[in-house]
Amino acid sequence: MVDEKKIKREVLEHACLHPEAYFPVNTLKSKGFERYQCSKCNRFFWATKSSKVCGDPSCSGGFRFIGDSPAKKKLDYIEVWEQFAKIHKKLGYTPISRYPVVARWNPTVDFTIASIAAFQPFVVSGEIAPPANPLVIPQMCLRFSDIDNVGITGHCVAFVMMGETGFFTPEEYNVEKYMSDHLTWLHEGMGIPFNELTIHEDVWSGGGNLGPCMEFFSRGLEISNQVYMQYEITPSGELKDLNIKVLDMGQGQERAAWFTQGKASVYECIFPTVLKKMRERTGVEYDEAFMRKFTPLAPYLNVGEVTDMEAAWKHVASQLKMDVQALKDKLLPLAAQYAVAEHTRALLFAVHDGALPSNVGGMYNLRVILRRALGFIDKYGWKLSLPEICAWHAEYLKPIFPEVSENLDEVAEILEVERKKYIATMEKTRNMLPRLIEKKLSVQDLIKLYDSQGISPEMISDEAAKLGKHISIPDNFYALVAAQHEQKEQETATVREEALSIPGDIPGTKALYFEDYTKSSFDSKVVEIFGNTVLLEQTIFYPISGGQLADLGTLNGQKVIDVFKQGPHIVHVMSEKPKFHAGDVVHGEIDFDRRLQLAQHHTSTHIVNAAARKVLGLHVNQASAKKDVDKAHLDITHYENLTDEQLAKIEEESNKIVKQGIKTKLSFVPREQAEREFGMAIYQGGVAPGKLLRIVNIPGVDVEACGGTHLKNTMEAGRIKLIKASKVKDGIVRITFAAGRAAENILKQDKEILDKAAVLLKCNVHQVPARALELFETWKKARKAVQKKQPLPDLTLKSSEGFKGDLLAKTAEVLQTQPEFIIKTIERFLADLENWQSS
Numbered sequence: 001m002v003d004e005k006k007i008k009r010e011v012l013e014h015a016c017l018h019p020e021a022y023f024p025v026n027t028l029k030s031k032g033f034e035r036y037q038c039s040k041c042n043r044f045f046w047a048t049k050s051s052k053v054c055g056d057p058s059c060s061g062g063f064r065f066i067g068d069s070p071a072k073k074k075l076d077y078i079e080v081w082e083q084f085a086k087i088h089k090k091l092g093y094t095p096i097s098r099y100p101v102v103a104r105w106n107p108t109v110d111f112t113i114a115s116i117a118a119f120q121p122f123v124v125s126g127e128i129a130p131p132a133n134p135l136v137i138p139q140m141c142l143r144f145s146d147i148d149n150v151g152i153t154g155h156c157v158a159f160v161m162m163g164e165t166g167f168f169t170p171e172e173y174n175v176e177k178y179m180s181d182h183l184t185w186l187h188e189g190m191g192i193p194f195n196e197l198t199i200h201e202d203v204w205s206g207g208g209n210l211g212p213c214m215e216f217f218s219r220g221l222e223i224s225n226q227v228y229m230q231y232e233i234t235p236s237g238e239l240k241d242l243n244i245k246v247l248d249m250g251q252g253q254e255r256a257a258w259f260t261q262g263k264a265s266v267y268e269c270i271f272p273t274v275l276k277k278m279r280e281r282t283g284v285e286y287d288e289a290f291m292r293k294f295t296p297l298a299p300y301l302n303v304g305e306v307t308d309m310e311a312a313w314k315h316v317a318s319q320l321k322m323d324v325q326a327l328k329d330k331l332l333p334l335a336a337q338y339a340v341a342e343h344t345r346a347l348l349f350a351v352h353d354g355a356l357p358s359n360v361g362g363m364y365n366l367r368v369i370l371r372r373a374l375g376f377i378d379k380y381g382w383k384l385s386l387p388e389i390c391a392w393h394a395e396y397l398k399p400i401f402p403e404v405s406e407n408l409d410e411v412a413e414i415l416e417v418e419r420k421k422y423i424a425t426m427e428k429t430r431n432m433l434p435r436l437i438e439k440k441l442s443v444q445d446l447i448k449l450y451d452s453q454g455i456s457p458e459m460i461s462d463e464a465a466k467l468g469k470h471i472s473i474p475d476n477f478y479a480l481v482a483a484q485h486e487q488k489e490q491e492t493a494t495v496r497e498e499a500l501s502i503p504g505d506i507p508g509t510k511a512l513y514f515e516d517y518t519k520s521s522f523d524s525k526v527v528e529i530f531g532n533t534v535l536l537e538q539t540i541f542y543p544i545s546g547g548q549l550a551d552l553g554t555l556n557g558q559k560v561i562d563v564f565k566q567g568p569h570i571v572h573v574m575s576e577k578p579k580f581h582a583g584d585v586v587h588g589e590i591d592f593d594r595r596l597q598l599a600q601h602h603t604s605t606h607i608v609n610a611a612a613r614k615v616l617g618l619h620v621n622q623a624s625a626k627k628d629v630d631k632a633h634l635d636i637t638h639y640e641n642l643t644d645e646q647l648a649k650i651e652e653e654s655n656k657i658v659k660q661g662i663k664t665k666l667s668f669v670p671r672e673q674a675e676r677e678f679g680m681a682i683y684q685g686g687v688a689p690g691k692l693l694r695i696v697n698i699p700g701v702d703v704e705a706c707g708g709t710h711l712k713n714t715m716e717a718g719r720i721k722l723i724k725a726s727k728v729k730d731g732i733v734r735i736t737f738a739a740g741r742a743a744e745n746i747l748k749q750d751k752e753i754l755d756k757a758a759v760l761l762k763c764n765v766h767q768v769p770a771r772a773l774e775l776f777e778t779w780k781k782a783r784k785a786v787q788k789k790q791p792l793p794d795l796t797l798k799s800s801e802g803f804k805g806d807l808l809a810k811t812a813e814v815l816q817t818q819p820e821f822i823i824k825t826i827e828r829f830l831a832d833l834e835n836w837q838s839s
């Protein structure tokens with residue numbers, strides 16, 4: 001393993017001796033900066049006037065801009081981005097819109113955590129072109145490592161990282177220009193005089209890349225960080241020049257507003273209108289004079305860095321010459337309000353961009369912040385609702401992020417469902433608490449209670465306090481919970497084992513199944529045979545992938561029983577040792593009925609996904625899918641199970657799309673073009689690598705990057721029948737359905753069941769549900785009578801009420817059984833009635 005930290009240290013040591021080889025020293029010198037070394041931490045830095053210490057708050061004496069900002073411009077939160085975009089546009093950068101906070105295009109992370117993450121991995125690797133170059137972007141990012149600090153220390157879960165970003169060949173790369181551009185922004189845009197800037201030399205590394213960087217400080221606050229990502233760390237630990245060198249400057253929009261305004265609290269600068277409305281509702285007051293004294297002390301209360309939190313509170317209180325309780329009484333309601341405002345803004349972006357709070361993976365973090373916010377609202381008895389606060393945020397942010405105003409109703413509904421779940425858990429568990437607090441609860445117990453039952457440690461400690469008991473909770477509890485979940489997800493990620501060792505010089509297999517799914521035979525030269533497995537030059541056999549089963553068939557009449565993809569090769573598994581040899585030309589045929597059925601199920605998966613989004617809302621995304629022969633299923637992100645009405649509506653919408661006879665467009669498109677034209681929603685089935693994406697476009701309905709075999713026209717799906725919906729895990733609903741002949745079969749079976757039920761119940765099919773219900777009720781009454789040895793009631797069935805809708809589903813519902821057991825159930829009831837009558 002290469003020790004990235006060690007290499008970074010070595011590069012920094014070298015850079016200290018040869019700054020001109022790493023840093024834009026000419027630009028710095030031309031603007032009057034000179035190089036100094038910090039007498040406290042020994043780092044090298046640049047300033048326009050002689051200084052013994054660097055700009056780090058611990059060396060230079062904390063924040064010194066509060067109430068006294070050196071910035072000549074006072075920018076509010078919105079203006080910061082507007083000015084940033086305007087000035088950079090003049091300097092040749094193109095302002096672009098943010099990417100979603102849900103990083104669907106990046107297989108390694110759930111959320112976008114930095115501005116550069118919008119372009120990882122494929123733009124940074126050079127596989128696809130950036131949307132503009134160079135560019136600036138207001139990238140909303142989500143990070144969950146400091147949840148417990150939000151409200152107190154100035155941390156945020158959601159923050160905008162304004163990026164100055166560029167991707168250049170080594171010849172074009174020009175760090176002197178990037179420094180000059182950034183200084184122009186700081187100087188002209190924010191109005192910071194150069195003599196108020198301290199610029200540190202440092203080295204950044206991450207994800208196998210490395211580069212020098214310059215950190216910009218003013219009055220003890222780190223304002224921005226410009227990274228010159230130029231090297232790749234090879235497996236042997238050498239530095240290799242990247243083919244594409246990257247400019248990656250990230251600056252917090254929140255901090256920029258805070259710094260120029262010089263207010264005591266960063267939160268006051270981020271959402272001023274939202275806080276104002278919250279205060280009108282709650283009466284919580286903001287005391288700027290108090291906050292001015294508190295803010296410099298806030299880092300002492302950082303739960304990630306403090307071991308004894310009570311001691312930290314005592315220290316801060318003594319510095320303020322206050323009693324600890326008085327300090328908490330003054331600060332905590334205000335901090336809680338900041339946290340509610342902050343968490344709600346994070347939820348607004350996450351949910352708008354298609355994430356749902358749940359118990360699963362990274363989405364769990366959303367539930368954590370949602371419950372933390374609701375917990376504060378509850379605790380203080382505030383008349384505030386998260387959807388309403390979302391709307392306030394959306395209104396304020398309209399000049400930069402108009403998109404979050406688009407589906408506020410949907411966001412509101414999702415948050416409301418989550419709130420109800422939260423209340424239900426609280427009520428259910430409140431009864432358990434007295435018993436719980438009798439036990440000695442370990443941290444693991446607390447996490448388990450929170451995870452499995454939603455009982456927060458605050459609830460336990462509050463309840464315990466009422467009984468005069470003290471329960472200690474780790475101050476970084478929520479970070480611990482989040483960490484545990486992330487770990488779990490990583491462990492469950494499985495890696496497919498390579499089945500064959502194929503020599504590197506064997507060329508990849510040409511896939512012939514993309515264009516025309518109706519082609520069912522082909523000829524190909526045999527490249528290699530390993531035991532029962534065959535590699536061909538080209539094939540129409542679809543290898544199992546993307547949730548679609550493999551094609552089966554024959555090669556020269558011998559059976560192919562499995563087909564899978566391994567790297568660039570498509571591997572055919574034969575039922576026996578092939579009778580042909582490497583170099584022969586063989587004739588291949590696939591089982592076309594199976595191929596047709598799988599194609600129908602695959603195209604229908606895209607159709608049902610689009611229909612579900614139309615019926616349920618924009619938050620619906622494909623979580624996974626499987627296309628079998630007799631049926632298929634699609635897992636969608638949705639916050640509760642579907643009602644029969646919703647299911648019927650999705651089926652109706654799906655069949656509308658089928659009947660419209662829309663021609664599908666199947667093509668290979670350069671990745672950047674596909675992303676630009678169709679957006680990040682194309683990654684429904686996950687991210688596929690490569691410069692070219694196979695795009696399956698059902699115009700006006702759905703566009704996805706997908707490698708499956710697809711129909712030429714939606715009409716070819718025949719008919720889509722939704723079989724059922726079930727919640728498979730938190731936030732994920734599975735829709736099981738069938739298309740084509742499989743759907744016909746199910747419909748035929750359904751019709752047979754209904755016909756038979758009608759005969760048994762002596763009515764027409766529309767009357768079956770009501771008759772079945774009458775039978776069930778009569779049976780129950782009769783059984784009671786038999787048990788009590790009373791005379792039997794009238795057993796004749798008279799109901800003639802008709803039903804409109806899914807007759808089978810309704811009948812199954814009234815009989816409280818599954819459709820396949822309807823006949824048996826009716827027969828049993830009828831037999832019982834007959835027995836009772838005759839005995």
Ligand SMILES: [Zn+2]
Pocket residue numbers: 038039040041042043053054055056059
């Ligand atoms: Zn220092």
Ligand SMILES: [Zn+2]
Pocket residue numbers: 546602605606685704705706707708
């Ligand atoms: Zn697909």
